[in-house]
Amino acid sequence: MGSRAxxxxxxxxxxxxxxxxxxxxxxxxxxxxxxxxxxxxxxGTLSRxxxxxxxxxxxxxxxxxxxxxxxxxxEDQVNFRGFMRTLAHFRPIEDNEKSKNPTASExxxxxxxxxxxxxxxxxxxxxxxISRDELLQVLRMMVGVNISDEQLGxxxxxxxxxxxxxxxxxxxxxxxxxxLEKVDVEQKMxxxxxx
Amino acid sequence: MxxxxxxPLLLSARLLGCxxxxxxxxxxxxxxxxxxxxxxxxxxxxxxxxxxxxxVFSVDYHHVQAPFEIVLWIMLxxxxxxxxxxxxxxxxxxxxxxxxxxxxxxxxGVIYGVRHSAPxxxxxxxxxxFLLPPIVLDAGYFLPGRLFFENLGTILWYAVLGTLWxxxxxxxxLYGVCLLAQSSLGDVSLLHCLLFGSLIAAVDxxxxxxxxxxxxxxxxxxxxxxxxxxxxxxxxxxxxxLFESFLRLPSVSGLDVLLGGCRVVVVGLGGLCVGLxxxxxxxxxxxxxxxxxxxxxxxxxxxxxxSYLTSEMLHLSGIMAIVTxxxxxxxxxxxxxxxxxxxxxxxxxxxxxxxSETLIFIFLGVSTIQDVHMWSWPFVCSTLLLCLIWRAxxxxxxxxVVNKLRRNAVTFRDQFIIAYGGLRGAICFSLVFLIDDxxxxxxxxxxxxxxxxxxxxxxGMTIKPLVELLDVKRKKRALPTVSEEIHSRLIDHLLAGxxxxxxxxxxxxxxxKFEQFNKKYLRRFLIREDHQARSSILRxxxxxERREQRGDEEAPPLVDPRSHSRLLLPEEMDSIRRILSRxxxxxxxxxxxxxxxxxxxxxxxxxxxxxPLHRHQSLGERRTxxxxxxxxxxxxxxxxxxxxxxxxxxxxxSPRPVLQDSSATAQTGPAxxxxxxxxxxxxxxxxxxxxxxxxxxxxxxxxxxxx
Numbered sequence: 066m067g068s069r070a071x072x073x074x075x076x077x078x079x080x081x082x083x084x085x086x087x088x089x090x091x092x093x094x095x096x097x098x099x100x101x102x103x104x105x106x107x108x109g110t111l112s113r114x115x116x117x118x119x120x121x122x123x124x125x126x127x128x129x130x131x132x133x134x135x136x137x138x139x140e141d142q143v144n145f146r147g148f149m150r151t152l153a154h155f156r157p158i159e160d161n162e163k164s165k166n167p168t169a170s171e172x173x174x175x176x177x178x179x180x181x182x183x184x185x186x187x188x189x190x191x192x193x194x195i196s197r198d199e200l201l202q203v204l205r206m207m208v209g210v211n212i213s214d215e216q217l218g219x220x221x222x223x224x225x226x227x228x229x230x231x232x233x234x235x236x237x238x239x240x241x242x243x244x245l246e247k248v249d250v251e252q253k254m255x256x257x258x259x260x
Numbered sequence: 261m262x263x264x265x266x267x268p269l270l271l272s273a274r275l276l277g278c279x280x281x282x283x284x285x286x287x288x289x290x291x292x293x294x295x296x297x298x299x300x301x302x303x304x305x306x307x308x309x310x311x312x313x314x315x316v317f318s319v320d321y322h323h324v325q326a327p328f329e330i331v332l333w334i335m336l337x338x339x340x341x342x343x344x345x346x347x348x349x350x351x352x353x354x355x356x357x358x359x360x361x362x363x364x365x366x367x368x369g370v371i372y373g374v375r376h377s378a379p380x381x382x383x384x385x386x387x388x389x390f391l392l393p394p395i396v397l398d399a400g401y402f403l404p405g406r407l408f409f410e411n412l413g414t415i416l417w418y419a420v421l422g423t424l425w426x427x428x429x430x431x432x433x434l435y436g437v438c439l440l441a442q443s444s445l446g447d448v449s450l451l452h453c454l455l456f457g458s459l460i461a462a463v464d465x466x467x468x469x470x471x472x473x474x475x476x477x478x479x480x481x482x483x484x485x486x487x488x489x490x491x492x493x494x495x496x497x498x499x500x501x502l503f504e505s506f507l508r509l510p511s512v513s514g515l516d517v518l519l520g521g522c523r524v525v526v527v528g529l530g531g532l533c534v535g536l537x538x539x540x541x542x543x544x545x546x547x548x549x550x551x552x553x554x555x556x557x558x559x560x561x562x563x564x565x566x567s568y569l570t571s572e573m574l575h576l577s578g579i580m581a582i583v584t585x586x587x588x589x590x591x592x593x594x595x596x597x598x599x600x601x602x603x604x605x606x607x608x609x610x611x612x613x614x615x616s617e618t619l620i621f622i623f624l625g626v627s628t629i630q631d632v633h634m635w636s637w638p639f640v641c642s643t644l645l646l647c648l649i650w651r652a653x654x655x656x657x658x659x660x661v662v663n664k665l666r667r668n669a670v671t672f673r674d675q676f677i678i679a680y681g682g683l684r685g686a687i688c689f690s691l692v693f694l695i696d697d698x699x700x701x702x703x704x705x706x707x708x709x710x711x712x713x714x715x716x717x718x719x720g721m722t723i724k725p726l727v728e729l730l731d732v733k734r735k736k737r738a739l740p741t742v743s744e745e746i747h748s749r750l751i752d753h754l755l756a757g758x759x760x761x762x763x764x765x766x767x768x769x770x771x772x773k774f775e776q777f778n779k780k781y782l783r784r785f786l787i788r789e790d791h792q793a794r795s796s797i798l799r800x801x802x803x804x805e806r807r808e809q810r811g812d813e814e815a816p817p818l819v820d821p822r823s824h825s826r827l828l829l830p831e832e833m834d835s836i837r838r839i840l841s842r843x844x845x846x847x848x849x850x851x852x853x854x855x856x857x858x859x860x861x862x863x864x865x866x867x868x869x870x871x872p873l874h875r876h877q878s879l880g881e882r883r884t885x886x887x888x889x890x891x892x893x894x895x896x897x898x899x900x901x902x903x904x905x906x907x908x909x910x911x912x913x914s915p916r917p918v919l920q921d922s923s924a925t926a927q928t929g930p931a932x933x934x935x936x937x938x939x940x941x942x943x944x945x946x947x948x949x950x951x952x953x954x955x956x957x958x959x960x961x962x963x964x965x966x967x
Contacts, residue, residue, distance in 0.1 A: 086922060095579070096762065098764060099763050102763075103761075112938075119760050119761060121756070121758055121760040121769070121772060122760045123762065124776075125753055125756060126753055127753045127754060127757060128751065128757060129756060131757040131758065131761075135761075137354045152758070152761075152762065157667065157756055181750055182754075182819065183747065183750060183754065186750060186754065187750075203750065204531070204746065205487070207418075207746075207749055207750065207753065220742065220746075223742050224742050224743045224746055225739050227742060227743045228743055241747075244741070244743045244744065244747070245743075245744065245747055247744065248744055248747070250751070252668050253748070253751050253755070253756065254669055254751055254754075255667060256755065256758060256759060256762065256764060257667060257764075258764070
């Protein structure tokens, strides 16, 4: 497995991914072997079925949306670059990165980008707003069948009320950021990628 | 509930007979025996001479002596506690433990002055068998599970390695001091020093709890210190017994040391298994208590205590057993027993642990006054210094290592508090009395007392100002908003999914796996059939009902979708949170339970401004605080009722058990004051005009309709 990985992944690619995502060399190779083990068709890309084969993901209430998040708009296949780009959102924020070049574009794992990722889980139609229906859909997925529609509706309404500052009855990205300002997102949305 | 009291009282009466406080009018019995293990049963002197003629009025003190004295001590403790809370500014400055020790010192001094001999002392058996279990049980039952398991690795790291570091460090350096001061301390051997180190190094859960609960530091810090103090019991017990047995052996070989190491593991895991076993059996028993609900709380206490006694019998760690037992059985018992029983359990736990803790501190004070003290400046001072130094260095080193593996680093401020918050308490005290007699034992006793008093007084009193000075991150006062809850859950699910994609078996993975196992096997086996889905919305409405019966006059938690007020009623927040926590899959309730000895409900409950929603016409002036829709919109009431009935239909659980529950407890619970009180309150609520009774009646009617 290791040898196959290293021959198929060229050094220049690793360097590029490193620059774009901030992962270390060993992390990239390790994730590449994971990528290839998921890639049953062995064509260098993952399809939705490949993801759905992961057993725990199938029972995750948000499984489908998470899978969707890996695929760029309208496409059905994701290559290794795209895979890494998505996973880069979950890299822990290191202290030495914080004081880096302020003019450079924000790294993928910044707080804003993490929140944007979560926001996009709600906002399927990409209109930059979480409408009441979108919120209800996600709530229903997370909550299961034990709650009536009305009860769920009230919860959704309350959620929107708490966030909505401009009265358009939906949550914009800025309102979303504001609501979660007290939550330690950097820590919650990070995975320790083993070296 | 009277039965519950007599049993332990009788048991303790027998054992605590040594604590006999001879009344002044008695012939002074010479109590010259060393107060250490006082197993002498007091015969109390000759009884009152019975004259030949029949007496109309007579006093027979000896008949009731033992229980009388015990009750007097408990009364003293409780009155001291009351006085403490009524004394104005004192609670803000001095932690409760300090005041209690001072009271104990006072009482001890008085007794000494009156009788010119040592006052009764805390016997080690009484402490370990009767006073310690309630406190640890209370701590275990209200342990914030999720936080604890998230930090389990760090806690174990501190508990095991930290204690080892401290024990060896203090023991060896003390030996060095003894070697240096050959003249006075020459006869203290290395093993003695190590033994002393093992008992003085352990952080005490009782002291930590009582000081930290008033500080409200951030939960992570609290759980680290507290978890460590609980789990280091295994290491302490083993090391203590190990060194004690080494003292008795003619020689010590390397094999013995190795065996000692194995024993740590056995003791810890053994305690865990015993606790697990009893916890599961208790959960199973609680499943069948529907017909005899009054004694359901009894099982919780009996099984926990049994687990403690069993593991003590097998020389395993009793503290670990009882904590595991409590943690295991909690969720199943709560689902199985009625609301009243749940409340009873919680209140009794709090009460017992409160009394125990108070008694422990008072006795610590009383036992300080005795004539077995032996002072030695170098020994005492160096012990104090070494304890502080070794703890500080230990925490620093261990944290440096563990921070590399943690997501959330332990900051320097937190480290300082962890090191400074290592309070010693009654466990050290009892252990030092249990040492086999040797020439310098009295020195050890004195030193232990000094260390305990120092840590409790100096460190206990100064830690609160230090926390504020250093601006340590405090507990989040406000409960999270609904948005935060929902979005946090979303993020949790997201992270679990990403971990699956990456193939990383992180925390979320194991949590998921456990929850699935729990749902599939454990819950089905251990929870009553008709309560299986109780973890659903039914709880919300029962909570509602319970609150109304208690007369809190809180608003119904349902949100009126038509009201566009921004006010977040705490009660409705609570219910929404409850709905979310019960229903959002796979993640435990994040509510941190109350640590406070004095309140049962969460701190935040008292922090939120309680805005009772008075429905009576007479209190009209309060209405202005509330949006008018809330009061006058009768449609909202119907809406709520409709939602209620619809939800109940959806749940397809007959509401019958709910009603039967409360009525059954009302009938069968004469001894239990709480349900009786509640049932007296609720009929009263039926009478006055207002929306509460109407709603309740309607609720009843709705239920009838659905039959």
